[in-house]
Amino acid sequence: MNRPLPFDPIARAAQHWEDRIGPSTTMAAVTGLMRVQQIVQSAVDTALKPHGLTFARFEALVLLTFARTANLPMRVMGERLQLHPTSVTNIVDRLEKDGLVKRLPHPTDRRTTLVEITEEGRQRREEATRAVTDIDFGLTGLTRRQTEQLTELLTRVRKSAGDFTDDDG
Numbered sequence: 001m002n003r004p005l006p007f008d009p010i011a012r013a014a015q016h017w018e019d020r021i022g023p024s025t026t027m028a029a030v031t032g033l034m035r036v037q038q039i040v041q042s043a044v045d046t047a048l049k050p051h052g053l054t055f056a057r058f059e060a061l062v063l064l065t066f067a068r069t070a071n072l073p074m075r076v077m078g079e080r081l082q083l084h085p086t087s088v089t090n091i092v093d094r095l096e097k098d099g100l101v102k103r104l105p106h107p108t109d110r111r112t113t114l115v116e117i118t119e120e121g122r123q124r125r126e127e128a129t130r131a132v133t134d135i136d137f138g139l140t141g142l143t144r145r146q147t148e149q150l151t152e153l154l155t156r157v158r159k160s161a162g163d164f165t166d167d168d169g
Helices: 009-020 025-051 055-066 072-082 085-097 119-134 144-159
Strands: 071-073 101-105 113-117
Touching: 009 025, 025 055, 025 119, 055 071, 055 072, 055 085, 055 101, 055 113, 071 072, 072 085, 072 113, 085 101, 085 119, 113 119
Parallel strands: none
Antiparallel strands: 071 113, 101 113
16 A cells, blocks of 8 residues: 555645636545545455455355345346346356356246355355454444445435435435
């Protein structure tokens, strides 16, 4: 990691923006959000790497763990993970290659493939979960209430963008 700068580069960029372009509130928020995303992604990747997982594969294992029957159709996985079918196929291919999931035929729909987490997948998910929770998913420096507020704010943006229609968000 680089040494910390003696000033906040986003605040400085916001001031330059303000001086030369106009209001900088949104630019500073988005630039900060993008930087935090890099920080969090790096921390999570570092925590998951010893477990042979990416965040996308970890999310897939968690999703399968949450499923009542420990398996889901690939289409449903894509919907819940908000991923293109090609990405889901890639994730499942890698997890299957590592013995963490297996594909099963759907009992009543020949066109549907189910993905089921294996016992090894459950074990790996447990270990990886400890690794990411031990580092608070890389989101440090906030109180519990601030983290809840951040989640609420980000949920509003996601809902506004059309991620979901539920009125609870």
